[in-house]
Amino acid sequence: MKTDDVISRLAAEVAPVRRLPAPGVQWAVWLGISLAYLGAFTAVSGVRGDLAAVVGDPSFIGLTVLFTVMGVLAGYAAFVTSVPDRDLPAGVRWSLLLASGISLGWLGLLGGTTPGCAPGHGLACAVHIFLLGILPAVVLVVALKRAAPANLVGSGILIGLALNSLGAAALQFACDNQDPLHLLVWHWLPGVVFAFAGILLARRFLRW
Amino acid sequence: MKASLTGRCEDLPGNEPYYARFRAIVQPGVTAAAIFRWRSPPGPFILFAETGGSVTRMETPTGDQQDGAVWAGWMVRAQQGDAEAYRELLQALLGPVRSFIQRHYPGIRDREDVVQDTLITLHRIRHTYDPARPFAPWLFTIVRRRCIDHLRRSIRVQQRELQEEAIVALAAAPERDPEAEGIEVAEQVLASLGEREREVIRLLKIEDLPVKAVAAQLGLSESNVKVIASRGYARLRQQWKQHHENR
Numbered sequence: 001m002k003t004d005d006v007i008s009r010l011a012a013e014v015a016p017v018r019r020l021p022a023p024g025v026q027w028a029v030w031l032g033i034s035l036a037y038l039g040a041f042t043a044v045s046g047v048r049g050d051l052a053a054v055v056g057d058p059s060f061i062g063l064t065v066l067f068t069v070m071g072v073l074a075g076y077a078a079f080v081t082s083v084p085d086r087d088l089p090a091g092v093r094w095s096l097l098l099a100s101g102i103s104l105g106w107l108g109l110l111g112g113t114t115p116g117c118a119p120g121h122g123l124a125c126a127v128h129i130f131l132l133g134i135l136p137a138v139v140l141v142v143a144l145k146r147a148a149p150a151n152l153v154g155s156g157i158l159i160g161l162a163l164n165s166l167g168a169a170a171l172q173f174a175c176d177n178q179d180p181l182h183l184l185v186w187h188w189l190p191g192v193v194f195a196f197a198g199i200l201l202a203r204r205f206l207r208w
Numbered sequence: 209m210k211a212s213l214t215g216r217c218e219d220l221p222g223n224e225p226y227y228a229r230f231r232a233i234v235q236p237g238v239t240a241a242a243i244f245r246w247r248s249p250p251g252p253f254i255l256f257a258e259t260g261g262s263v264t265r266m267e268t269p270t271g272d273q274q275d276g277a278v279w280a281g282w283m284v285r286a287q288q289g290d291a292e293a294y295r296e297l298l299q300a301l302l303g304p305v306r307s308f309i310q311r312h313y314p315g316i317r318d319r320e321d322v323v324q325d326t327l328i329t330l331h332r333i334r335h336t337y338d339p340a341r342p343f344a345p346w347l348f349t350i351v352r353r354r355c356i357d358h359l360r361r362s363i364r365v366q367q368r369e370l371q372e373e374a375i376v377a378l379a380a381a382p383e384r385d386p387e388a389e390g391i392e393v394a395e396q397v398l399a400s401l402g403e404r405e406r407e408v409i410r411l412l413k414i415e416d417l418p419v420k421a422v423a424a425q426l427g428l429s430e431s432n433v434k435v436i437a438s439r440g441y442a443r444l445r446q447q448w449k450q451h452h453e454n455r
Contacts, residue, residue: 007298007327008295085345
């Protein structure tokens with residue numbers, strides 16, 4: 001087919017389109033849905049018995065904030081980079097790397113001195129994180145499918161990171177094991193697995 | 209003065225048909241006017257300000273900015289379903305897209321395929337263009353994406369073609385019986401040995417006689433039989449290796 005014919009065909013097919021909302025707007029909607037779901041899930045599945053005691057604990061607050069920041073920023077970064085000409089602002093990129101690095105370093109340093117936990121309990125935490133994070137991740141994929149992310153690997157990693165970080169942040173209110181090694185292996189590291197899964201998912205569903 | 213002013217656009221009477229004039233009142237008593245080429249390639253346009261009876265030529269955007277501003281205007285109208293503006297846009301983009309591909313991806317042979325692919329992609333994701341942002345980076349990210357996809361696809365096709373060629377060559381080669389071929393080669397290699405070496409090896413390996421019996425039969429000492437056999441094996445190995453290297 002000649003290029004002029006392609007142009008004629010496309011011009012004949014053109015119809016009004018609804019413009020993609022700004023990344024910030026999409027992110028706010030996504031965050032609202034995600035927080036509502038995480039809150040409802042945690043309320044239904046129950047909170048840890050010692051919540052009142054640990055809620056003032058600096059390590060509990062610090063880790064919860066770090067996981068939340070990672071999840072929220074990963075979602076924002078995914079929306080920003082879902083439009084062809086958009087680059088991730090350096091501030092967001094560095095904040096994301098910093099939050100991930102601090103949480104990993106913190107848990108890694110402390111985790112070497114503690115006994116960890118039984119694999120069965122840890123696996124249950126990873127599954128719990130998956131169940132908590134899956135809805136935000138699915139909503140993210142559906143929203144990104146309407147856009148056109150140029151870097152599918154990057155988008156996949158961000159989806160996996162958002163899933164794990166939001167799930168882990170919410171799980172802080174349900175899992176009463178504050179052992180750093182447990183948190184590192186079963187709350188933080190599943191993010192690596194989810195990131196790989198996210199890459200596969202992005203390559204499968206977000207190609208444009 | 210920015211090029212993104214909105215106002216009435218009209219053909220210039222008595223001028224070439226692809227020139228148009230743009231007018232907008234920017235503040236009481238001041239009218240901004242732009243004259244630009246309407247057909248592809250878009251631009252350049254010149255911006256004037258008219259105050260009372262005097263006309264002042266104003267600072268104008270660079271060529272790329274002008275192009276981008278015109279393309280952006282067409283795209284906004286295309287997003288609203290204006291087929292004519294969309295056609296103008298796609299026609300105007302052909303040149304820049306072709307030269308971008310030629311400049312950045314000279315290895316692409318089917319350039320026109322990539323151009324068409326880019327136009328189709330642009331059509332499919334035209335809702336992702338935000339008029340508040342420049343048009344050109346959005347467009348060329350799409351072009352780059354399509355070029356990379358095209359190159360990857362070409363490499364995959366080339367690899368598949370090479371595999372298919374190898375399979376076809378294998379299938380076309382005359383069928384050989386490996387066992388018969390092995391015997392033939394063994395005979396050739398054995399024939400290259402000296403008579404005594406061949407006889408020693410035949411008695412030792414085919415007749416399966418002990419060294420003592422072979423020595424008695426050939427009238428040689430046992431150590432002599434071993435030396436002859438060893439020399440023969442070495443020559444056999446060498447001949448066999450040469451044969452396989454020459455295949």
